[in-house]
Amino acid sequence: MTQTYETMVLLDNDVVRQDWKKAKAIVTDTVAKYGGGLDCCRRWDERRLAYPMKRKNRATFYLAYHDMPGDKIPGFLRDLELNESVLRYLMVRVDETPEEERKLAAEEDGAEYTVPEPPDDDLIEIPEEDETDSATDVDIPAEIPAEASATAPDPVKEG
């Protein structure tokens, strides 16, 4: 007996900007690969994260309802874990797919639906270090090799 699961996947906005179908396929293909039957899936939202993940401030939330054999789940989760386009995922067990989700997913599958462009402020800006303060610029006198200093003749005072 297979159980219905709700999987929320946080997708990298860079992948979403490049190609939405490719971003969707990350989830749908992985579910299909592990013998899961996709009931419905849709772009839940695109929003700012409460805390940064993988140096990203924003992410696209993709929600999928599917079933899957229990023995395939560890492999499925591992694939999501290894995928660099997936910032985070959450898989929970549900009794059945909500009817409202089916309607919203059907609307999204329609030809009129276009994915809104994610905002540009999803990257975390890291301030550049001031080069003048770095220790590498300090003039350090060249050390005299131990051998050279030992063999060097003593300075002769003239006059």
Added chain:
Amino acid sequence: MKRRVKTMIGSKNCDDPVIDYKSTEYLEKFLTPQGQILSRRRTGFCTQCQKQLKSAIKRARHVGLLPFVG
């Protein structure tokens, strides 16, 4: 000295909508400004609903919908 009366946020009968980790606006009502989960005394939930609330908030934190702190 008068004891300070704290108001309950949830209802005693737990007739609220289904507690889900995706409804962040609803869950935020049961967090302190520091991000801690309110006690059952403050939320007014029964044992089962408080457990659902706890797991929903923790799930929302995991996917970055709610903060762990602040």
